[in-house]
Amino acid sequence: MSAYLLRRLIVAAWVAVTVSILAFALLRMSGNLAEQLAGEDARPEQIAEVARQYGLDQPLYIQYLRWAGSALQGDLGQSLFTNEPVTQLISERAGVTIQLALMSTAFALILAIPLGVLAAVRANSWLDRLALGVAVFGQAIPNFWFGLLLILLFGVTLQWLPFVGSDSIWHFILPTATLGLTVMPSFMRITRSGMLDVLGSDYIRTARAMGLSRFSVLFKHALRNAILPVVSLVAVTLGFLLGGSVIVESVFALNGLGLLAFQSIVRADFPVVQSIIVMVSFAYIGLTFLSDIINAWLDPRIRLA
Amino acid sequence: MTETVPDTVLECRNLSRRFDVGGMWRGQARSLRAVDDVSVSVRRGEILAIVGESGCGKTTMSRMVLGLLEPTDGSIVIEGQPLAEIDRMRMSRSLQPVFQDPYSSLNPRHTVAQIIGMPLDVHRIGTSAERKARVRDMMKEVGLPGRFAHTYPGQLSGGQRQRVAIARALAVNPRILICDEPTSALDVSVQAQILNLLLDLRERLGLTYIFISHDLSVVQFVADRVAVMYMGRIVEAGETAEVTRRPRHPYTQALMRAVLTPEPGLGLPDLQLQAGFADPFNPPPGCHFHPRCAQAMERCRVEAPIRLHDDHGDVECHLYGNGGQRKL
Amino acid sequence: MTILGRSEPLNAPETAEPLWPSPWASMRRRARRHIGLIVGSGWLFAMILVAVFAPLIAPYDPYDQDLGRRMIDPIWLENGSWAHPFGTDALGRDYLSRMIYGARISLTIGFGASFISGVIGVTLGILGGYFRGRVDSVVMYLVNVKLSLPGVLLALALVAMLGSSILVLTCILGFLFWERYAVVTRSVTQQLRSADFVMAARACGASHLRILVREILPNIANHIVVVATLEMAIAILVEAALSFLGLGTQPPTPSWGLMVSEGRNFMFFKPYLISIPGAAIFLLVMAINLLGDGVRDITAPESRN
Numbered sequence: 052m053s054a055y056l057l058r059r060l061i062v063a064a065w066v067a068v069t070v071s072i073l074a075f076a077l078l079r080m081s082g083n084l085a086e087q088l089a090g091e092d093a094r095p096e097q098i099a100e101v102a103r104q105y106g107l108d109q110p111l112y113i114q115y116l117r118w119a120g121s122a123l124q125g126d127l128g129q130s131l132f133t134n135e136p137v138t139q140l141i142s143e144r145a146g147v148t149i150q151l152a153l154m155s156t157a158f159a160l161i162l163a164i165p166l167g168v169l170a171a172v173r174a175n176s177w178l179d180r181l182a183l184g185v186a187v188f189g190q191a192i193p194n195f196w197f198g199l200l201l202i203l204l205f206g207v208t209l210q211w212l213p214f215v216g217s218d219s220i221w222h223f224i225l226p227t228a229t230l231g232l233t234v235m236p237s238f239m240r241i242t243r244s245g246m247l248d249v250l251g252s253d254y255i256r257t258a259r260a261m262g263l264s265r266f267s268v269l270f271k272h273a274l275r276n277a278i279l280p281v282v283s284l285v286a287v288t289l290g291f292l293l294g295g296s297v298i299v300e301s302v303f304a305l306n307g308l309g310l311l312a313f314q315s316i317v318r319a320d321f322p323v324v325q326s327i328i329v330m331v332s333f334a335y336i337g338l339t340f341l342s343d344i345i346n347a348w349l350d351p352r353i354r355l356a
Numbered sequence: 357m358t359e360t361v362p363d364t365v366l367e368c369r370n371l372s373r374r375f376d377v378g379g380m381w382r383g384q385a386r387s388l389r390a391v392d393d394v395s396v397s398v399r400r401g402e403i404l405a406i407v408g409e410s411g412c413g414k415t416t417m418s419r420m421v422l423g424l425l426e427p428t429d430g431s432i433v434i435e436g437q438p439l440a441e442i443d444r445m446r447m448s449r450s451l452q453p454v455f456q457d458p459y460s461s462l463n464p465r466h467t468v469a470q471i472i473g474m475p476l477d478v479h480r481i482g483t484s485a486e487r488k489a490r491v492r493d494m495m496k497e498v499g500l501p502g503r504f505a506h507t508y509p510g511q512l513s514g515g516q517r518q519r520v521a522i523a524r525a526l527a528v529n530p531r532i533l534i535c536d537e538p539t540s541a542l543d544v545s546v547q548a549q550i551l552n553l554l555l556d557l558r559e560r561l562g563l564t565y566i567f568i569s570h571d572l573s574v575v576q577f578v579a580d581r582v583a584v585m586y587m588g589r590i591v592e593a594g595e596t597a598e599v600t601r602r603p604r605h606p607y608t609q610a611l612m613r614a615v616l617t618p619e620p621g622l623g624l625p626d627l628q629l630q631a632g633f634a635d636p637f638n639p640p641p642g643c644h645f646h647p648r649c650a651q652a653m654e655r656c657r658v659e660a661p662i663r664l665h666d667d668h669g670d671v672e673c674h675l676y677g678n679g680g681q682r683k684l
Numbered sequence: 685m686t687i688l689g690r691s692e693p694l695n696a697p698e699t700a701e702p703l704w705p706s707p708w709a710s711m712r713r714r715a716r717r718h719i720g721l722i723v724g725s726g727w728l729f730a731m732i733l734v735a736v737f738a739p740l741i742a743p744y745d746p747y748d749q750d751l752g753r754r755m756i757d758p759i760w761l762e763n764g765s766w767a768h769p770f771g772t773d774a775l776g777r778d779y780l781s782r783m784i785y786g787a788r789i790s791l792t793i794g795f796g797a798s799f800i801s802g803v804i805g806v807t808l809g810i811l812g813g814y815f816r817g818r819v820d821s822v823v824m825y826l827v828n829v830k831l832s833l834p835g836v837l838l839a840l841a842l843v844a845m846l847g848s849s850i851l852v853l854t855c856i857l858g859f860l861f862w863e864r865y866a867v868v869t870r871s872v873t874q875q876l877r878s879a880d881f882v883m884a885a886r887a888c889g890a891s892h893l894r895i896l897v898r899e900i901l902p903n904i905a906n907h908i909v910v911v912a913t914l915e916m917a918i919a920i921l922v923e924a925a926l927s928f929l930g931l932g933t934q935p936p937t938p939s940w941g942l943m944v945s946e947g948r949n950f951m952f953f954k955p956y957l958i959s960i961p962g963a964a965i966f967l968l969v970m971a972i973n974l975l976g977d978g979v980r981d982i983t984a985p986e987s988r989n
Contacts, residue, residue, distance in 0.1 A: 066828045073833070081845050187977075191970035193921055195928045196944055196962035199951060207952055287831075294834020298925045312837055313929060316844045324841050328834060335832045422887050445889040453887045461880035464707070465902035474898075475888040504702065511702040524884065 059343045063336050070332040071122070074325045075115050081321040087131055127326040132318050137326045140311060145330075147217050147307035148300070151230065152292035154223055156285060158231035159238050164281070167242025168274060171250060182243070186236035198229040198302040217305045226303045230296060234288050241284055245277030279349060286342035290335030294328075364433075365564050366421070366451075366532060367397040371430035373416050386637045390416040392588035393430070398532070403558070403565040405579035405596070407572055407611065413588040414568045418536045421566065422453050434532075445479065452525035456537035458517035462509035468495070468520050469505040475527040494523040498553060515546035522553065526561070536568045551578055573615045576600050584608045587644040594669020604671045606649045643674065651675060714982040721978025727971035735787040744778035746785040746938045751776050758956050770960055773943070774950060779957075782938035783964060789939045790920045790968060793854050797919035798912050800858025805865025806908055810896055812866070813873025823866060830863045839922060843931050853932060857919045865911050872904045906983035913976030917969045924965050940965050 078084070085102035086093070093101070102108045106117055118128075127137035170182035205225060206214035213222050249255055250273055258268050293308065300309035308327055315323035373391040391413045398404045406414045419425040421432055423439055432439040434450060452475075455461035462471055469491050476487045492502055498519040509517055518538060525533055535554065539547040555578060557563060569575050575582055576596060583593040584607065592605040603609045640647050646656040655674050663670050664677045704710075715721055734741060750772070757763040758771040758779070770779035812823030842856045876882060877900070885899050924941030926932030933939035935946070940961040947957025 062825070062828060065825060066832055069825075069829045070832055073829070077838075077841065187970060187973055191917070191966055191973055193924050193928075193941070193944075193962060193965045193969070195925055195941075196958065196965065199944070199948065199958055199962070203951065203955055290832070291834075294837045297836055297840065298929065301929060309837075313840065316840050316931070319844070321841075324837075328837060328841070331834045331837065332832045335834075339832075419883075422883075424883060424886055443889075444886075448887055448889040451887075453884060455880040455884065457880060461884055463881040463899055463903070465905075474885065474890070478885070478888045478890045478894065507702045508707050510707050511704045513703055521884075528888070 055347060056344060059340060063340045067333060067336050070336070071119055071329055072115065074329045074332070075118055077328070078321050078325040079111070081319065087319075122326075122329070127329075128322045130315070130320050130323050132315070132320040132323075137323050140323060141308065141326060141330060144306060144308045144311045147305055148293060148296055148309060151223060151226055151296055151300070151305065151307060152289050154227040155230035155234060155292055156288055158227050159235040159288070160281075160285070162231070163235045163238035164242050164274075164278075167239040168246055168269065168277075170239070170243045171246030171277075172269065174247060179243075182239060186239050189232045189236040192232070194229050194233045195298045195302050197232060198225065198299055201225045201229060202302075215304045217307070222303070222305070226296075226299050226305055229302070230292060230299050234292065237284060237288070238281065241280050242277060245280055246273060249273045249277045279346060282345050282349070283339070283342045286338040287335075290331070290338045293334050294331040363399045364397045365400045365435055366566070367395075367433045368417075368421070369395055369431050369433065371395070371417070371420060371432065372428050373413075373420060373425065374428045388637055389588050389639065391420070391427075394585075394588070394590050395430075396583050396590065396593065398564055398566060400531075400564055401558070401562060402580040403567050403578055405567045405569060405575040405582045406585055407569055407575050407582055408585035409570055412585045414585055415536060417585075418453070418534050418566070418568055421534055422451065423447055448475070448530070449479070449528050450530055451532045451534065452528070452530040454518075454521050454525050454533055454535045454538045457541050458514055458521050459509075459541070461521050462517055464509055467506050467508055468500070468512075471509070471520055472523045472527055475524060479528055481528070490527065491523075494527055497526065497557070498523045513546075514542045515549060518542065518546075518550050519553065522550075522557070526557070529561075531562075532564045532566070534566045534568070537570065538567075539574065540569065540571065547574070554578070572600070572611050576615065584611065587639055589644065589672065590670070591645065591673065592669065592671045598668050602668075604676065605645075605673050606651050606675070607645050643672075711982050715978070718978045718982055720974040721982065724971045724974025724976075724978055727967060728975055731787050731968055731971070732791060734784055735791045738784045738788055742778075742781035742784040744781040746777060746781040747936055749775045749777055755950065755954050755957075757954075758960070761956070771954075771956060773946065773957060779960060782943060783940070783960060785938045786940045786943065786961065786964070787968075789850060789933060789937065790923065790965065792850060793857065793923045794916040794920040794972070796854035797857035797861065797923075798916035800855060801860075801862035801915050801919075802865055802908065802912055804859070805862035805911075806869045808862070809866040809869025810873050810900065810904075813870040814877050814892070814896060814900065816874075816877075820870075823870065827863050827866050830860075835860050836922060836925065839926060840929065840931055843926055848926075848932055848934055850933065853923060853926070854919075857922055861915055861918055861922075864915065865908070868907050868911050869904060872907050873900055876900050876903055906979060909983075910976050910980045913972050913979065917972045917976075920965065920969055920972070 083098075085098050085105065085107045088105065089098045089101040099108075106114060109117075121128075125138055127141070129136050130140060133140070166182045166185065170179040173179055202214045202225065205212045212224055213219070214225055216222055255268060255273055258272055295309075296305075296307060297309035297313050299305070300307045301313050304310070308331070312324060312327045315321070315327070371391055371394045372389065375388045375390055376386070394413075394417065396404065396406075406417065408414050416425065420427050421439075423442075423444060434442060434447065439447065466474070469488070472491045472494050473487050476482065476490060481487065482490065491505070495502060495505065500516065500519050500523065504512070504516070509520065512520070522538075533554075538554065539550050542550060551574065554565065558565060565578075567575065567579055579596045581594065582596045582599045583590045584599070584605065585591070586607050592599060592603070592608045599608060600612060600615075603612045640657075642658045643649070643652075643656040643661050646652040649656065653674060659674070661672045661674045662677075663672050705713075753768075753772050754774055754776040756765070756768050756772045756776075759766060759769045761771075764771065768778050768780065770783060773779055773782065808823045808826065812820040839856055839860055842860075843853065846852050846856065882895055882899055885895050890899070923932055923939070924944070927939045927941030928945040930942075930945060933942050935942065943961040944958045944965075947954070947961070951958045
């Protein structure tokens with residue numbers, strides 16, 4: 052198992068380095084940084100001075116190493132727009148996005164696992180078709196539009212829920228439902244197909260034949276094995292949601308990382324954009340590595356491979 | 357058998373293939389000797405059978421002869437030229453395979469005509485009209501009616517598919533066919549038809565076959581000579597009549613006993629051997645066969661037997677030769 | 685030289701007639717019974733016709749403003765009239781005509797992006813799956829890097845930097861969403877690479893290129909088509925989202941996502957302004973997904989679950 056995890060760790064490290072290089076390149080592609088830092092009507096001497104000051108006249112690889120070095124020490128530079136340290140900007144907003152990601156994933160799981168199990172147990176019944184229908188619906192609906200529809204229905208017509216800002220837990224319900232619906236179908240499909248595989252296997256049929264109750268077979272034996280791929284998917288989804296909540300955050304004016312990224316993109320504040328991309332990627336890499344550990348622990352076949 | 361007879365078309369010299377399996381840390385890698393120091397030769401126009409249980413290395417051998425797998429050691433000589441020096445295009449015109457499973461050996465998305473024409477296409481032989489004619493001829497040759505040209509393999513029976521596979525192998529006029537269990541996936545009644553077809557084609561086209569099988573009862577009928585393989589080594593070889601009438605190696609004897617049971621050819625026979633399969637990753641010391649051998653002696657556990665050779669063929673067993681109880 | 689007695693002629697009864705209908709015939713038969721496939725492909729085909737013949741079908745010029753006829757209700761509301769079946773928008777442009785022209789944008793970007801990502805992903809996947817070893821490690825490394833980057837966020841940043849013409853949008857989306865192609869192609873190629881028919885081709889001296897193109901590609905084409913539909917749906921959704929956020933297609937282009945965004949300011953009074961374009965995106969994406977599921981079902985009926 053340690054060999055397996057060590058291999059995964061090496062891959063993860065390589066990927067992380069590559070991502071940071073790409074993010075660094077993105078910032079360089081975005082335009083002449085020195086000009087932006089010096090201000091709009093700076094003279095060429097001033098721009099050159101700024102470039103010297105920030106080390107922008109150095110070769111690219113030295114710039115990258117410096118940037119990566121200070122990033123490792125928690126210094127991601129500062130916003131071109133507000134001049135605040137990027138680290139501070141991000142840490143202020145991350146909470147909202149993490150909360151939203153966790154709630155949406157939980158929402159999706161609560162909906163998807165029972166639905167997926169039922170669909171598998173009653174394969175090809177009306178229940179299975181309904182579950183499939185929900186999945187097709189969730190996959191096809193544009194989430195910004197679904198968010199607006201929820202606002203119209205629950206926020207305006209029924210006036211049950213608030214829909215602007217992130218002041219209370221109630222503010223999170225509509226965004227959670229919106230994001231949850233987009234990620235739910237994959238959870239449901241994977242639960243269903245995992246259950247179908249397990250239910251068709253010999254040991255479950257043996258367990259049934261030995262007289263274990265239907266409930267116990269389903270939930271104690273089958274689900275535990277069917278859930279393995281769901282673990283990986285949860286990690287992937289959480290990682291995706293950290294970067295994928297841009298749209299929902301701007302529909303519901305949630306002041307999270309996504310909105311910060313969006314605003315920064317609009318006002319060409321690329322040091323912030325770059326940092327968010329790196330942070331989200333690293334979170335994804337960390338989460339998938341975590342799921343590798345969990346899977347290795349749950350599944351002896353991987354552990355011993 | 358190692359000395360070159362002028363008429364030899366294919367010869368394996370001390371052929372070995374090792375597979376390294378397993379992890380990259382802490383010496384987890386284990387190595388498997390799939391083929392171990394095998395020397396055989398095939399004469400023009402003859403059918404040499406290689407017999408053994410599944411996992412004995414016969415398929416690895418056929419892959420090496422076909423040039424699909426590099427030998428770890430030893431060499432293969434085809435019509436006087438080392439395989440390593442022949443480029444694949446030229447080699448494929450002297451040597452073609454017929455595989456065991458006619459369900460996976462034919463591309464399911466190609467029509468019968470496309471499949472049989474593929475080698476012609478690869479070798480850019482003739483105009484497209486000439487290729488079509490050649491495909492029609494080949495279909496006739498293997499007994500497939502022309503109306504099957506535009507059907508897909510999925511529409512055909514196992515025997516029909518195997519005919520397609522044979523026609524494809526013959527399309528570029530090879531002189532040698534490597535048949536890897538060509539009938540073992542077929543119904544018994546169809547097996548006979550395909551075997552007849554192969555024998556017939558040998559007569560008409562002057563082919564040489566290497567015929568790989570686990571089934572001595574089939575081999576008995578088709579082969580001129582037999583090589584018996586066990587755990588990567590050839591333990592006995594000789595004229596088919598000789599080997600089947602008077603098997604010398606205890607393993608061959610066990611295989612023969614199985615053929616003489618009431619239902620020959622039905623799957624792998626119960627060999628009436630002492631122990632179960634040996635682990636190919638940890639071959640037993642001495643003679644690899646000793647844990648299963650009814651006649652094993654103390655010597656077999658420590659010392660590997662060397663190959664003995666006489667007029668009747670080769671055998672690798674301590675029962676014979678120096679210090680053995682029996683005469684060759 | 686004959687053994688076992690030659691009792692029957694070589695071509696009877698074993699070689700009489702084909703035992704089963706051709707694979708194309710059975711596929712057509714399954715297709716005719718597959719409701720999802722029929723509905724999905726029917727709607728997609730209708731939308732393609734609408735897009736191609738937009739100038740002939742659209743009653744008005746989609747760019748023609750008529751400030752005297754602003755926000756006229758669609759036909760199903762009380763004040764609607766057949767002059768503008770879908771009503772008009774805030775600038776008095778005929779909504780039906782804008783919807784019709786909008787189909788062009790969604791479909792162009794959908795097909796284009798799916799094609800570009802297909803070329804990238806299939807090439808990588810087929811190489812990795814076929815050659816294994818070092819080539820495969822490189823492919824998997826690229827896939828891992830791609831997976832860990834936040835796609836939507838990166839798309840937003842790149843669009844902001846590189847511009848938002850339809851061509852640029854298509855390319856950006858094509859270059860960002862190829863990993864699913866790569867993963868699927870790689871795994872099915874791995875299963876095929878050691879099939880006997882590939883061995884037979886190699887034994888004939890066929891080059892690797894020929895084996896990949898002539899032997900393997902036809903056998904994975906159905907999987908590629910299924911992924912292509914998925915990617916097309918995703919590209920359409922992401923384009924709509926980018927345009928909704930104001931970074932995609934720019935006004936006055938009639939993009940459905942942009943129309944939702946423009947209608948958003950009036951959605952409390954004139955909800956049809958967002959419901960019509962939103963529903964159009966939803967229906968198109970759903971049709972494409974149904975088509976993809978259908979293709980999977982009819983080409984590989986055994987892998988339905």
